Amino acid sequence: MKFCTTWRVPLLATVNLRILRASFRDLVDSSYLSKELDNYTRVITRIIDHVLDNPSLYNPDVLRVFVSRMWLANKYLSGSTSKEVPYELEYSLRKALAEWTGKKQFIITAAFAHDLDFHFLVVDILEQVKKIIDKFDYAGIDVACIHISFPRLYKHKPLYNIPLYHELGHFVDKEWQITNASMLTHPIKAGEDKRTIEHHRAEFFADLFAACYVGPACVEFLKTTGPGRRSDTHPSTDERVCVTNDFLNGTPNYTVQMFNDVMAKRSAPSLHPRFSSPSLTDTFGDIRPYHIGGDDELHGTFMAGWQYLKSALKRDALPWSEMGEEDVDRIINDLVEKSIRNRAIREQWANASP
Amino acid sequence: MLATPAVEQNGFDLFCLGLTMIGRGDTDMPAPLKAHLVAVITQAMTLAENPDRIEGALLPEAIQLALEIRDGGQLSAIIKKLGSPQSITPALANEILHDVESSVACYR
Numbered sequence: 001m002k003f004c005t006t007w008r009v010p011l012l013a014t015v016n017l018r019i020l021r022a023s024f025r026d027l028v029d030s031s032y033l034s035k036e037l038d039n040y041t042r043v044i045t046r047i048i049d050h051v052l053d054n055p056s057l058y059n060p061d062v063l064r065v066f067v068s069r070m071w072l073a074n075k076y077l078s079g080s081t082s083k084e085v086p087y088e089l090e091y092s093l094r095k096a097l098a099e100w101t102g103k104k105q106f107i108i109t110a111a112f113a114h115d116l117d118f119h120f121l122v123v124d125i126l127e128q129v130k131k132i133i134d135k136f137d138y139a140g141i142d143v144a145c146i147h148i149s150f151p152r153l154y155k156h157k158p159l160y161n162i163p164l165y166h167e168l169g170h171f172v173d174k175e176w177q178i179t180n181a182s183m184l185t186h187p188i189k190a191g192e193d194k195r196t197i198e199h200h201r202a203e204f205f206a207d208l209f210a211a212c213y214v215g216p217a218c219v220e221f222l223k224t225t226g227p228g229r230r231s232d233t234h235p236s237t238d239e240r241v242c243v244t245n246d247f248l249n250g251t252p253n254y255t256v257q258m259f260n261d262v263m264a265k266r267s268a269p270s271l272h273p274r275f276s277s278p279s280l281t282d283t284f285g286d287i288r289p290y291h292i293g294g295d296d297e298l299h300g301t302f303m304a305g306w307q308y309l310k311s312a313l314k315r316d317a318l319p320w321s322e323m324g325e326e327d328v329d330r331i332i333n334d335l336v337e338k339s340i341r342n343r344a345i346r347e348q349w350a351n352a353s354p
Numbered sequence: 355m356l357a358t359p360a361v362e363q364n365g366f367d368l369f370c371l372g373l374t375m376i377g378r379g380d381t382d383m384p385a386p387l388k389a390h391l392v393a394v395i396t397q398a399m400t401l402a403e404n405p406d407r408i409e410g411a412l413l414p415e416a417i418q419l420a421l422e423i424r425d426g427g428q429l430s431a432i433i434k435k436l437g438s439p440q441s442i443t444p445a446l447a448n449e450i451l452h453d454v455e456s457s458v459a460c461y462r
Binding site: 058059061062065128130131132133134174177180181183184185187194262265266267 | 417420425
């Protein structure tokens with residue numbers, strides 16, 4: 001299908017943009033957006049205003065791409081209100097991100113999936129819009145975005161959102177162009193399919209990135225939610241577990257070494273563990289949040305929390321032996337959430353100006 | 355993505371949009387899109403020549419194109435005909451687009 005043969009009616013573009021603008025305005029009016037997201041949404045709305053006021057300035061194909069990006073922006077704001085966003089998870093992801101993005105500040109927009117779908121959108125919508133809607137004045141607008149999607153039903157289940165560390169790995173990969181660059185520096189072998197190897201390397205990298213922060217917990221998730229067999233888009237789960245375990249055990253591994261070589265050439269941080277595993281037994285056993293220390297313990301709390309949950313679900317010791325599985329699961333996820341929130345509040349307090 | 359295919363909004367559609375507009379002879383291509391197109395092709399040509407020079411800012415589309423050029427297929431021959439990425443002709447834009455569409459997905 002050629003680019004210009006479909007959907008070129010500007011009327012449809014303007015109708016869609018009006019519908020989308022109304023939706024963005026509703027979001028802004030809801031007052032449940034953070035200040036950063038509120039600003040971002042207002043910018044998006046202003047760009048739509050500009051296009052609707054000046055549709056003749058833009059080629060119909062440009063308008064069509066712009067509308068598609070606005071639909072995406074709308075989708076990835078659906079889970080971003082303060083009523084919905086899993087604050088504790090976002091806080092933890094931001095901590096992991098800081099080392100990889102330096103001073104560049106990102107806002108995270110989130111979409112809710114209605115199935116077991118974690119993913120990360122590999123483009124920054126606003127960055128793309130700037131390339132096509134060029135008559136709008138972007139002065140003073142310097143927002144970089146990360147767009148994530150996770151299952152709605154997990155919004156208060158931080159331990160089940162551990163795969164988002166893997167998704168953040170895809171973001172970091174894109175920021176630093178690690179997998180792509182590896183295709184140049186470490187070419188595929190004869191007979192291998194370029195796209196398949198590229199996909200597989202991207203998955204290996206995201207697994208390794210997650211392992212840097214949540215350690216063996218990401219292997220556990222791989223074993224339970226990984227697709228199993230090798231496909232065009234994913235290595236087999238066995239291969240992924242093997243590479244990740246080699247990394248965690250310090251066993252020499254070609255894939256790990258390849259990434260670290262490329263990252264050194266790109267002046268990126270290296271792959272190495274950045275977590276320490278706290279003992280949650282005393283506090284969680286008393287149904288109290290854990291006092292999280294440094295960032296390494298923050299990330300390690302996901303791994304330790306996961307291990308603790310698995311153990312508590314056996315319900316062979318107090319207090320868990322007197323509860324149903326559903327309560328055990330809810331309370332332990334709640335304790336992890338509160339432990340992280342307390343840590344965030346303490347940090348804000350310490351950083352507050354007198 | 356842990357288990358399901360990634361959302362493939364990889365930005366290549368902007369590159370394809372630029373090529374389409376040049377190929378059609380459109381005169382209203384946004385300047386930043388033109389600059390992006392030129393940057394992608396320029397960097398792709400450099401990387402195809404020197405694949406180990408991966409320092410600094412890299413455009414993902416440029417790497418994809420460089421890999422296609424290094425494969426030595428049709429795109430390699432088309433790029434050789436290209437004097438300067440700044441002055442890409444409609445005919446060459448269509449040739450590149452045709453090749454890119456068949457080798458690298460231009461998501462619509």
